[in-house]
Amino acid sequence: MSEGKGYEEYVFYRYTPTLAGVVIFVLLFECTTIYHAWQTCRKRSWFMVPIIIGGIFETIGYIGRALSHNDREALGPYVIQTLLLLLGPALFAASIYMILGRIILLTDGERYSLIRRTWLTKIFVGGDVLSFLTQSGGGGIMSGADEDNPDNMKIGEKVIIVGLCIQVIFFGFFVLTAFVFQKRGREHLLALEGWVLWRKHLYVLYGTSVLILVRSVFRVAEYAQGNDGFGTFISSSFLLTTTSLRRLRISSGEMALQGQFFFSYKPSVAAVVIAALVFSAITAIHVYRFVKNHKTKRIRLLLVLSMASFNEVLGYALRIPGSRSSRTGAIHALSPLLLIFTPLMVTSVIYYIFSKISTAVAPHCVPLKSSLMLKILSGVDLVCQLAISAGVMVAARANSSAGKGVLLAAIAIHVSNAMGFVVAVVIWQRRVGGKWIGGLDHLSISTQRDVLAIYIATGLIMLRSLLRFIEFACGPNGPFQDHEAPFYIYDFLPMAVVLITCIQWYDSDNIPASYRSRNWELEEVGVQDA
Numbered sequence: 001m002s003e004g005k006g007y008e009e010y011v012f013y014r015y016t017p018t019l020a021g022v023v024i025f026v027l028l029f030e031c032t033t034i035y036h037a038w039q040t041c042r043k044r045s046w047f048m049v050p051i052i053i054g055g056i057f058e059t060i061g062y063i064g065r066a067l068s069h070n071d072r073e074a075l076g077p078y079v080i081q082t083l084l085l086l087l088g089p090a091l092f093a094a095s096i097y098m099i100l101g102r103i104i105l106l107t108d109g110e111r112y113s114l115i116r117r118t119w120l121t122k123i124f125v126g127g128d129v130l131s132f133l134t135q136s137g138g139g140g141i142m143s144g145a146d147e148d149n150p151d152n153m154k155i156g157e158k159v160i161i162v163g164l165c166i167q168v169i170f171f172g173f174f175v176l177t178a179f180v181f182q183k184r185g186r187e188h189l190l191a192l193e194g195w196v197l198w199r200k201h202l203y204v205l206y207g208t209s210v211l212i213l214v215r216s217v218f219r220v221a222e223y224a225q226g227n228d229g230f231g232t233f234i235s236s237s238f239l240l241t242t243t244s245l246r247r248l249r250i251s252s253g254e255m256a257l258q259g260q261f262f263f264s265y266k267p268s269v270a271a272v273v274i275a276a277l278v279f280s281a282i283t284a285i286h287v288y289r290f291v292k293n294h295k296t297k298r299i300r301l302l303l304v305l306s307m308a309s310f311n312e313v314l315g316y317a318l319r320i321p322g323s324r325s326s327r328t329g330a331i332h333a334l335s336p337l338l339l340i341f342t343p344l345m346v347t348s349v350i351y352y353i354f355s356k357i358s359t360a361v362a363p364h365c366v367p368l369k370s371s372l373m374l375k376i377l378s379g380v381d382l383v384c385q386l387a388i389s390a391g392v393m394v395a396a397r398a399n400s401s402a403g404k405g406v407l408l409a410a411i412a413i414h415v416s417n418a419m420g421f422v423v424a425v426v427i428w429q430r431r432v433g434g435k436w437i438g439g440l441d442h443l444s445i446s447t448q449r450d451v452l453a454i455y456i457a458t459g460l461i462m463l464r465s466l467l468r469f470i471e472f473a474c475g476p477n478g479p480f481q482d483h484e485a486p487f488y489i490y491d492f493l494p495m496a497v498v499l500i501t502c503i504q505w506y507d508s509d510n511i512p513a514s515y516r517s518r519n520w521e522l523e524e525v526g527v528q529d530a
Helices: 003-009 019-043 046-067 075-107 117-143 152-184 186-191 198-225 231-243 269-293 303-317 329-361 370-396 400-433 445-477 485-507 515-524
Strands: 249-251 254-257
Touching: 019 046, 019 303, 019 329, 046 075, 075 117, 075 152, 075 198, 117 152, 152 186, 152 198, 269 303, 269 485, 303 329, 303 485, 329 370, 329 400, 329 445, 329 485, 370 400, 400 445, 445 485
Parallel strands: none
Antiparallel strands: 249 254
16 A cells, blocks of 8 residues: 555544534533633633633634634644644643642642642643644644655654543543642631631632643543544434434535525625624724723623634634535535624623623613623523524524524614614613713713714624625615625624724723712712712
8 A cells, every 4th residue: 555545544523523513612612711711801800811812713723623614624724723622621731730720829728739829830830831732743744744754643643642641641640630639628627617718719710620621531532542442423322312413415606505695695805804804993992901901890791802803703714615615515504604694792891891881980870780681681582692602502493493593683682682782872871961962972982982982883783784684685686685785884884883983992991980980970960969
């Protein structure tokens, strides 16, 4: 058997990666990563940064599986998903190791630990780095496989097995160390009950450690069995069992989801590149402004705007493969899904900004208590996100009409939610300023700009969502399906303006204002807090 033939016999996938599993896990990892990033900045818990990076790795890794949905023989996507999905848990482990050291410090229980606290993090993180580099090296060797070097795949697998074994050994010893610490210091820890929440943190540490340990052991077995072992098939079988989704069908350059066409044209590369570059620039500005002002508590939540802008970059970038090949169904499905979610992410920030403005200026003028209104509005949008995901899954299960109905209902609820919010803002403005339009001249220029930005951003998002509703309601025969230009008019332009408008929120300096300045502003117009 020739070397070239040996390379050809190595099969990347012995199944077709399911699109449904990819979409679900991309969304799950994206949402949890955003939440971790927000919590890290809010609490300044910088030791959690590896978990954020690991979440990004997992997200991109599953996108790599999406790229393999219709091209199982492409080396690039296979290496991306293999390497990043391998390395993600190693980064999770780094933060978990540091957490035990902080629990020991919090409880003043270093005398009960097998290893001195100052050495504990260094030893386990050092082992994790060694495992990380070994697995990275294995992935690098696999990426160098070609017809001239067919054995690189198997060599890379063996190196990865070594890296995984290192991870299992260190993690096993880490769990033992945590257990011994709890066992030895049992009486000391019990005396701290009610004062220190050590039990919650320690049990979360146990749970996450066991999950990563089980995952690593399974990965060792998977790679040890080789490319044709039973482990190769389990992930696909699990995803297919839990989601029961059918594959996308491609025909004549048009993509259909059980008969529902997303569009009947090939996306323009030039337009996609321009859109991606514009949102990349907007993302860079948001990140810069966030880093510059992140010490302000209110500013930390604005990290979601950077994530939303990056979501747009990713959504448009995933349209590029559609201009080259008709066999990109997974890409076409991910792209609109990401673009649909962006407005929901932005509105959550808008609701938060208004909550802070109304609380700082005139909390009694809001139709509903600001904190309660924020929870209701954000909760409804969260339900909409879940409904949109469910709509796509239902449509993929040969019930396109039901899926379409769920999708339309979710968008309609989102629009209604935004309209209710605008009504609440108008009522608040009327009560504060005595006018339906304007009436905020007595407030600071910064507050006036914030309120104006809320109106502009919410209005554009509502307009964009309404046009999206019309697009999906009309179906493949609608006015938006045969031409690409309308897509950029009702999606690209509104979201670009919205994200640019939101940039000014980083400069606001009066939310929340001091009690004295609030009282002074309200006294000027004869409005007093209850």
